[in-house]
Amino acid sequence: DYYSACRFYTIMKFDNELVETFKAFVGKTLPGRRYCWRLSRYQKNVKIYEEVQLERLPACQREQSSLGIKAVGLIYSHPDVIFDHLMSLDKSRSTWDSEFIDGSVVERVGEFDELVEIKMKNPFTIQNFRLKRSWIRDRDGGFTIALANVVDANSSTGEPEGLFAGWKVSRYTPSRMHDGSALPGSPRTLARPCCLVTEVSRIYPCGRQKIKFGKMADLEEELLVSRLSALKQFCEYTMDMEANRTRSAVDITAAEMVAHEHGDSATNKGYRCYAPSSGCAFNLCDSQDKNSVQEGSLGKGKWPFEAGIKSTNCWCSPDGDGFRVRGLNYLHDGKKVPAGQPLAKLFAVDWFVDYKRMDDVCSRPAGTCQRYLLGTKRGSNTSFVFAVNIQVPGARHFSIIYYYVLAAPVDADSLLGRFIHGNDHFRNSRLKLIPRVALGPWVVQRAVGTKPLIVGRALKVTYHSSQHYMEVDIDIGSSTVANNIVRFVLGYVRTLVVDMCFLIEGKRVDELPERLIGTSRVAHLEPESAVAPPPVA
Structure with a gap:
């Protein structure tokens, strides 16, 4: 039977x-x-x-x-x-x-x-x-x-x-797997x-x-x-971590060689080198990632498209005149003017994924910020890195981190200087973000909008600072509305070109006109291209 x-x-x-x-x-x-x-x-x-x-x-x-x-x-x-x-x-x-x-x-x-x-x-x-x-x-x-x-x-x-x-x-x-490089x-x-x-x-x-x-x-x-x-x-995640450790070993080795040429030892400065793990029977190392000291895990490109330059799954820095900020007489006439050139230059963007929220990434020895400060002529007292870490929660946590460098020393009495050295209450009331969807469906443009947002009033923001850097961690998951909007945008992210700028709000005459800290543009981002973050220590 x-x-x-x-x-x-x-x-x-x-x-x-x-x-x-x-x-x-x-x-x-x-x-x-x-x-x-x-x-x-x-x-x-x-x-x-x-x-x-x-x-x-x-x-x-x-x-x-x-x-x-x-x-x-x-x-x-x-x-x-x-x-x-x-x-x-x-x-x-x-x-x-x-x-x-x-x-x-x-x-x-x-x-x-x-x-x-x-x-x-x-x-x-x-x-x-x-x-x-x-x-x-x-x-x-x-x-x-x-x-x-x-x-x-x-x-x-x-x-x-x-x-x-x-x-x-x-x-x-x-x-569908292809290589169109x-x-x-x-x-x-x-x-x-x-x-x-x-x-x-x-x-x-x-x-x-x-x-x-x-x-x-x-x-x-x-x-x-x-x-x-x-x-x-x-x-x-294990594959991403293995690839990231291999890339970190290559980048840190290169940075140590540069430091050695200038008479400095990376190990004496408290930096730690990570060797690739031998637990798996493979090692991944893309030759293009050897330049990640300057570009981070997300590659630099150009949008709109130009021949010979990458225009998808990349970042660039748009012109600041595309954003409007408070003018010199804003307190009297309420008029806004083109922002002009930003104070800082965008030099790298990281696109990370992990099973927990990624905080204080700039302090990680194998991270982009520390590698940048360790590089040639970048460890001087005049270099200051301002980083914005936008954290998107979920089953896997994503983080996109923008790194800006200020070549000139920050005046402690300036608006930016008071923001860097001030308390969290002052920071939460002044840090402003202006989004803009440069390319994408109309429904996404309406959902995102172009209205300036005082970040600290709408979202939970954590600040990490040291002598040579300041990192602003913005937790999107702290607001149900913001989380829903970002999740909605992620469904269209491969078709979008998203611009963003950061600035400190001016409320007094001596704080106007407003100046942008930095601008960013991410074109046709691929969620699958996110990599594991560098190890904490």
């Missing part, structure tokens, strides 16, 4: 037969099965499939069998990174696997087989499992991992009772490793708990989507 056909699990031995059986089940080529995969939903870039009956079975057989659920999604990461995270049984696994509590390897029973103990939680209880885990690696770097329950939990040589779960990871090349101004997508990841769960006739139609099935689908989405973010 059907139940006997399902009990093929009990004859599995401790060899690759478990993996091959899992592969056959995923592909629905297993003899004796009367089910097929049907697409159930598409959520968070993950496809969910469920088993459906090809023919109606008697009620007694339906009760003894259990339906499987399969999740399929793309992860832009190296197969080795995914393999390391899936095989990990330490506490770090709970970062992306919400059901995992703890685990350990009990015994190795073969080159590709082992017994493991795992403690897992679900919405109803906490359970301990002794499982047999088998895996196999493909020649192209892909792999398959299968887990099966063991009949006798007290026996290290017990037979597997039922297929518990499994993952199949294979290399994948999306058709040969065409000036065309979008450039770096060819990152990509894998098609398939996770199957609850495909055993007995064991952990049976799936019931309705809420329990919906809950299991949600867990699968959540787990695969979290794994995707965690693996891609």
Whole structure:
């Protein structure tokens, strides 16, 4: 009967037969099965499939069998990174696997087989499992991992009772991946490793708990989507961190050479050099990133388009006359005038992503600000960096940081000097931001507007300052309205050109006309191009 056909699990031995059986089940080529995969939903870039009956079975057989659920999604990461995270049984696994509590390897029973103990939680209880885990690696770097329950939990040589779960990871090349860097101004997508990841769960006739139609099935689908989405973010974060550490090592080494030529040692000044991690079997280092001492993680370009100059996923500094500020007689006539040239020059922009909010980035030794101050003729007392860190919260936190340099010393009695050396109350009442959508849909232009905003009155702002820099951290998540607007804009960000300027509001005659601190323009920003921030210390 059907139940006997399902009990093929009990004859599995401790060899690759478990993996091959899992592969056959995923592909629905297993003899004796009367089910097929049907697409159930598409959520968070993950496809969910469920088993459906090809023919109606008697009620007694339906009760003894259990339906499987399969999740399929793309992860832009190296197969080795995914393999390391899936095989990990330490506490770090709970970062992306919400059901995992703890685990350990009990015994190795073969080159590709082992017994493991795992403690897992679900919405109803906490359970301990002794499982047999088998895996196999493909020649192209892909792999398959299968887990099966063991009949006798007290026996290290017990037979597997039922297929518990499994993952199949294979290399994948999306058709849209391209490199258009040969065409000036065309979008450039770096060819990152990509894998098609398939996770199957609850495909055993007995064991952990049976799936019931309705809420329990919906809950299991949600867990699968959540787990695969979290794994995707965690693996891609690891790739970004590895690439960032490699770039930081190159940049800091170059900065040390410059400092050594001028008789200064970077280590004597409290700077620390970071070597690339050797934990992964790969290292990423784009030759263009060696100039990031001057440009940051987001490349410099030009918009409108000019031949031979990048015009997408880049930054530049627009003319200050495009913004209108309070004129000399504003207190009498209320007229605004073109702003003119700003006080500071935009020299770099960073586009970061992390799993927590990124504060005081300028103090990080491997960051753009410290590298700039460490460079040739930039560590003098006349150099001062003014940075604005706009923080966008979410499942992954984004930060876009604008770095401005003031070549001339700041007069302590000037409006900018009083802002830098003043208290937070004065700063919150004076720092002003003027946005402008230079290119984009009309609905986005209306949502953003061009009205000046006193940042400290609408949002939570944190200030970090030292002798040679000042960083302004603007938390967009502190305002529901601002957060909704920014989230709305992010949906169109690839099609937008966004201008921004920062200034200190003038309220007295001696503080007018207003002067811009700096301007910025970001054209056709790609969210996927964000990289991990430099390490804190």
